[in-house]
Amino acid sequence: MSTAATQAITVESLHKQFGDFEAVKGVSFEVGAAEVFGFLGPNGAGKSTTINMLCTLLTPTSGKASVAGHDVVRERDDVRRNIGLVFQDPTLDGYLTAAQNLKLHAELYGVPTNLVAPRMEQVLKMVGLWDRRDGQVMAFSGGMRRRLEIARGLMHSPRVLFLDEPTIGLDPQTRRSIWTYIRQLQEREEITIFMTTHYMDEAEWCDRIAIMDQGQIVALDTPERLKAGVGADRVTIQTDDNEAAITALRERLGIQALIAEGAVTFRIESGEQFVPRLFAEFDPARNPDLPAISGVSVSRPTLDDVFMSFTGSTIRDAEEDPSKLRNRVMMQMMGGRR
């Protein structure tokens, strides 16, 4: 009970099985009050399934979870009263105006009548849609709709706001402005924000992130610490024969490299100092049998590297991997992301 008072979300070995496919393989974590918590991972990793269980939309196969101090299975209604939801797919009524959509939400959630108007004004101003309150949602752009959905999710002052891929399909500028709202929100209303994303750059906005892959949490920490944990810089080289380059790197320099997104990549301490040594070794005058290097880049660790160090592939490669694609298709078939 003591954790329920301080933790916004507590999850203990949560499982979800769709037929013989295990979408979520026993995840456990806690999210503190007023924290911005991100779930990062490729499509089909089990993010949406987990979020749907926490929002009471799916019943867990086994395990326990509580949100805002209420059990997601036994106290469904209490959970629902205390959470706001912004789904990946739009759920607005295009025939209604922005204000009518919010009003409908307030009535469904039983917001006290005298508070509906002031709260509506506040949330609409927060997302910059107050001037458009009487416009039909049908005429809104994708970014405006998403902002309106966020405003709607806040109408009933939820303690936890769930955002499932809140910026998917939006242009970078709109994505940035949505993130500004999210951070403001968290400061102003001391709200806990739980979100999923598969954009690495977005995960940087979170206080803590959990990296999810194939139904499991493989890492959980602040973005800074995750990156620090990787330590070494990333060196990526373009060659005319990647396989031969990997062999040469292993045999001559003792480096374990691999291919990601069509280039050879590996991690090494002080990457910039290493580049001259690399070129000395691959110098065609000295070693004509080695593949030629056409480009090289060195970068500080990013969340991409973190993801890679835990899963062995980049998030984009993971999405293209046929075995994982199968999972994704299964998920959709089983209604994992309804």
Added chain:
Amino acid sequence: MTAIADKPLDPAEVVRVHVPRRSARSELRAIKIVWRRELIRFVNDRMRIVTSLVQPFLFLFVLGGGLQRLASAGTHGVNLKTFIYPGILCMTVMFTAMFSAASIVWDREFGFLREMMVAPVRRSSIVIGKCLGGATVAAAQGVVVLAIAGLVGVPYAPGLILGALGLQLLLAFAITAFGLSVAIRIKQMQSFMGVMQMIVMPMYFISGALFPSSGLPAWLTVLNRIDPLAYAVDPMRRLVFGQLDISAAARRALDPGIHWWGWRMPAVLEVGVVLLLGLGLLAVAIWEFSATE
């Protein structure tokens, strides 16, 4: 498009909402807002108001007017348009109610259904609100057709208007409930329309809306007696014919009523059948809707 948030609010100014626990009052509010949404959408959609009136007018004036010359011998001098008018009153309501029920399929396609499903209210409140909304919208359409009674020789008697309105509401309610119980299971608009055409059109033709339900071939008589719609059309016809000044022979031929083994069912019982059926279908719809995760 630049999105600029207003100046940060003082945290003390933040309007905090405390959502109370679920109560009978909150359920009523939910029913009311779902009902209101149906009305708002209907009023905003002028195209739908006009198009859904085309069919009844076509039947009444084109079919009724055109067949009049063929049918005059059998109608004992009563205009065919007058005869089918009660049937048309039912038809208007039926098709509008069907469209209203279809909105749940749209809601699913456009994702809005999810917004309602996750709200902390009973699923039954949503279904009841939808059903009442559909019934109200359909009855509103029915009023338009009721308003032209004078054009087909039916007097504007207060009893008739109130009675017809009540019957339309009831029929609209039952059809919306039926439509919802079907729509909840269907994911695509085209399939829903197909299913409804397949069920509703035959039901309408068999109901006796366009012909008297006596002296039919045996197979048609059986179908007519088990067609629930017949029990809505018959009291409507009684109501209209009650205001007409026609011969006893014409009345016998055109308004025979529904007979079970020679016993004519009273109107109250017929209305009761429709009401029970409507409530039963509503219960089915609620049950189905609650069972979907």
